[in-house]
Amino acid sequence: MCNAVRERGQKLMAAKQGAFVTEITPRSEDFSRWYTDVIRRAELADYSPVKGSMVIRPYGYAIWELMQAELDRRFKATGHVNAYFPLFIPESLLRKEAAHVEGFAPQVAWVTRGGDEDLEERLVVRPTSEAIIGTMYAKWVQSWRDLPILINQWANVVRWEKVTRLFLRTTEFLWQEGHTAHETEAEAEAEALRMLGVYKEFVEQELAMPVLDGRKTDSEKFAGAVHTYSIEALMGDGRALQAGTSHHLGQNFAKVFDIKFQARDKSVQFVWQTSWGMTTRLIGGVIMVHGDDSGLILPPRIAPHQVVVVPIPRGNWRETVLPRAQAIADELRTAGTRVLVDDREEYSPGWKFAEWELRGVPLRLEIGPRDIERGQVVLVRRDTREKLPAPMDGLPERVRALLATLQEDLFERARRFRDERTQRAATRDAFRELLEGRPGFVIAPWCGAADCEARIKADTQATIRNIPLDPPSPSGPCVECGAGGQVDAWFAKSY
């Protein structure tokens, strides 16, 4: 109660001091609350009556659609095709791969009844689709000529999570899962790495989120994989977020699902497989990497509205200002920019400024009678709040250039933050100090033993996020046990 009173007091103070938005908890005060406040106030998502499950609202879904389009384009460009497999998987199929079941069993939702009859065999609601897809691949592959199979699926999956958070971990979530089958181990390995590269490029280019690409340790890899690659991003509170994973499955699933083919040398072989996925969690990542105390900041490339036009009503503005605003919007649209004209009369311009900042629109375009006299508009960047008067002539080009700059600047800012929060530790004590002082990535030599990894996790909560591809030689002995270091690993507390 005391807290509530104090908080309200602080919010009022903030308002008096000229802060623009007072309806969300400041990021520095309580990062978690800030995160959920932003999501709800920006209308990205809402809690649903189903425990652990959320509703993705139109504005949030529009972001997902833009991500989907960009990812899908990249999948097609690398020769993949989309298909759809069933939501339900017979228990017996899931059980075939021992490590796989073991990994997923605690998170699986079961269907035991259909209508008014008990099922003869229980079904699981897919937590991932290796089992059902492997079963189908066994039917489709006879010869080396049938390979590779490069299929992607856009779907929902269910994992019975104990603790859920909007976007980051919900019982049901949306994702994309690629499942490929190849003739050789080298080909599968190349595919796993290629898709990791696609993910990195996508996240950095479209989401302006710098990521570290690397390999997971054995204890962190996907259940049933030979090895797992991931890209890891650093959130605004210094915790890491796994933004995408790509697995080399070897022949583990091929052997249990019997996916065989006649090879070029006429021998019968098992296929080599990969799988890779990205989820709606990325939306949570975008919020936590770019957002500020005023709310969301969306990278232009995934912003549902890249520009919001706010006409300033004054005098007979409906005859003068509004038509100009509409004309400018049309011009921008023709040039390929996503524009919204906020012509609502029930809200003041100031209210609209705050509202669209909260919703993360990258660029605001103000146009009023004064501007029209001068043949200009006022552009305002969401990230820096800079006000930039711009002549009406050549506006589409100016806006496009500004959006591109903003996209780059967001990436640069995030990269600088990540770099500032990435430190090296050579000793056990230094490692612990760094983690407690300024949360972020800590690079430290590791001997490769699962024990050391587990011990570090147990007393610092930090895990090895991944080990960079082509790691340099270790910088010293293992931070935990002092034995010869094998690699420099990237540690962090994570979501």
Added chain:
RNA sequence: CGGGGCGUGGCUCAGUAUGGUAGAGCACUCGGUUCGGGACCGAGGGGUCGGAGGUUCAAAUCCUCCCGCCCCGACCA
């Protein structure tokens, strides 16, 4: 799943120690004046207090059980 916190109009909360039948601000509706950083005046609508039991003449308030959300830990995208 363990520890802690919280559920009262759409939102933020007051009211709960001392039971007497629900209030504020914001939001919303209508009318008018406004509008270059969350405008103002006037008139309205809306809650049975997370749910179910119980105690009592009387329960938001006391008791029991259940549910949900948030935060911190063990598991995961």
